[in-house]
Amino acid sequence: MRGIMDYSFIVENTPLYLEAALLTIKIAACGIVGSFVVGIVCCLIRELKIPLLSPLVQVYIELSRNTPLLIQLFFLYFGLPKLGIVWSSEACGIIGLIFLGGSYMAEGFRTGIDNVPKIQRESAYSLGLTGTQTFWKIILPQAIATSVPVFCANSIFLLKETSVFSAVALADLMYVTKDLIGLYYKTDEALLMLVIAYLIILLPLSLISTWIERRVRYAGYGNTGTL
Amino acid sequence: MKQVILETAGLTKSFDKGNAVLNKIDFSIHQGEVVVIVGPSGCGKSTFLRCLNLLEEADSGEILLEGKLINQEKKNVHKYREQIGMVFQSYELFPHKNVIDNVCLAPLLVQKRNKDEVKEEALKLLKRVGLLEKAESYPRQLSGGQKQRVAIVRALMMHPKVLLLDEITAALDPEMVREVLQVVLELAKEGMTMVIVTHEMEFARAVADRVIFLDRGEILEEEKPEEFFTCPRTERAKKFLNTFHYE
Numbered sequence: 001m002r003g004i005m006d007y008s009f010i011v012e013n014t015p016l017y018l019e020a021a022l023l024t025i026k027i028a029a030c031g032i033v034g035s036f037v038v039g040i041v042c043c044l045i046r047e048l049k050i051p052l053l054s055p056l057v058q059v060y061i062e063l064s065r066n067t068p069l070l071i072q073l074f075f076l077y078f079g080l081p082k083l084g085i086v087w088s089s090e091a092c093g094i095i096g097l098i099f100l101g102g103s104y105m106a107e108g109f110r111t112g113i114d115n116v117p118k119i120q121r122e123s124a125y126s127l128g129l130t131g132t133q134t135f136w137k138i139i140l141p142q143a144i145a146t147s148v149p150v151f152c153a154n155s156i157f158l159l160k161e162t163s164v165f166s167a168v169a170l171a172d173l174m175y176v177t178k179d180l181i182g183l184y185y186k187t188d189e190a191l192l193m194l195v196i197a198y199l200i201i202l203l204p205l206s207l208i209s210t211w212i213e214r215r216v217r218y219a220g221y222g223n224t225g226t227l
Numbered sequence: 228m229k230q231v232i233l234e235t236a237g238l239t240k241s242f243d244k245g246n247a248v249l250n251k252i253d254f255s256i257h258q259g260e261v262v263v264i265v266g267p268s269g270c271g272k273s274t275f276l277r278c279l280n281l282l283e284e285a286d287s288g289e290i291l292l293e294g295k296l297i298n299q300e301k302k303n304v305h306k307y308r309e310q311i312g313m314v315f316q317s318y319e320l321f322p323h324k325n326v327i328d329n330v331c332l333a334p335l336l337v338q339k340r341n342k343d344e345v346k347e348e349a350l351k352l353l354k355r356v357g358l359l360e361k362a363e364s365y366p367r368q369l370s371g372g373q374k375q376r377v378a379i380v381r382a383l384m385m386h387p388k389v390l391l392l393d394e395i396t397a398a399l400d401p402e403m404v405r406e407v408l409q410v411v412l413e414l415a416k417e418g419m420t421m422v423i424v425t426h427e428m429e430f431a432r433a434v435a436d437r438v439i440f441l442d443r444g445e446i447l448e449e450e451k452p453e454e455f456f457t458c459p460r461t462e463r464a465k466k467f468l469n470t471f472h473y474e
Binding site for chain 1: 282305313315322337338382
């Protein structure tokens with residue numbers, strides 16, 4: 001008698017999922033690190049009010065936050081080649097993720113900066129620090145610490161967003177799943193493996209985030225000590 | 228007469244149009260003098276200190292540091308602030324740095340002084356305020372009184388020509404007030420030039436060379452502490468001082 005699931009199918013295809021999971025992790029990792037860098041740079045440009053670049057960044061943030069990742073990917077993968085710019089699907093995935101994540105990181109980071117009390121700045125000024133010195137030495141370190149929870153949440157969000165990459169022929173977890181379903185009609189098994197694969201990747205990330213958040217809170221940043 | 232350190236002439240500041248928080252304040256403080264400013268809340272005391280330190284831009288009037296006009300140009304503001312120390316009610320230590328880094332930051336970064344020399348001075352000063360063993364602690368590990376003493380040391384490390392203290396004990400528990408005021412009293416004895424805003428009348432009386440009574444943005448009285456606290460001349464000052472008495 002057959003069980004609800006075809007276990008031999010699951011065992012047989014585990015290597016496929018493993019490979020796809022590694023690709024997902026690789027792209028997500030590149031995307032998250034890239035987003036972080038883009039986010040900080042964008043935030044600095046706006047915070048230091050660099051002419052020309054600052055309004056450009058504003059346009060980018062609005063564009064990126066208000067369009068779905070899928071559309072952004074289509075644009076990169078199908079649109080840009082018409083203009084002569086051809087990307088591999090992997091590059092598309094990473095760039096798309098950075099395009100989306102950069103704005104989220106930038107906004108999260110800005111919240112961190114806004115959360116540093118104004119009087120901290122004044123306190124630094126009263127010691128003779130210049131505006132730039134105050135920003136780098138006093139505001140930025142505190143802002144990064146208070147933004148850590150947002151960065152973590154954004155990282156998890158970006159990792160989950162990778163599930164749309166199958167649309168640009170990237171052999172990630174979603175792609176493999178759809179492929180297997182199409183080939184063998186083993187829908188239940190394939191979807192179960194998909195869910196488990198995402199859980200295996202995301203749970204540790206989630207736990208690490210919680211741990212980091214607790215550490216940051218313990219550090220007393222965000223000025224719980226004053227007033 | 229000793230040299231005038233800080234001086235204002237016709238200093239005026241208003242936040243909403245028409246409503247002057249400070250109205251043509253003429254003020255001066257000499258080398259080694261301690262001036263205490265008292266007055267009801269909202270009278271402009273803190274705003275006055277913030278103007279002196281250029282944290283608040285005055286609408287009109289002049290601020291002179293050792294005779295040099297400092298509130299007209301935007302460019303060198305930090306150069307002047309460096310010479311005017313300030314301690315805030317809410318301490319405002321930098322929470323991501325430990326005590327020793329808090330007090331050494333500005334001398335190293337702004338004055339580019341020698342690291343060993345700065346650290347040595349910092350430890351000496353911390354020892355004086357009884358916080359040597361807290362040098363490696365973070366602000367969150369200190370009590371309010373300890374934080375405020377660190378904040379005073381941090382300001383002193385810059386060797387300011389004048390120190391502005393803005394209600395530095397207002398956020399403290401009563402039993403911690405004394406440890407902070409004791410430090411200030413010692414500084415006064417050593418000849419530190421200070422402008423102090425406080426609600427501690429006994430302390431004001433003990434530390435001040437001169438008391439200024441500020442009300443509705445104007446200097447109503449300016450006298451020696453004995454005279455001000457025993458027989459104030461204006462009705463408003465009398466009324467204000469009476470609020471500190473209980474029958």
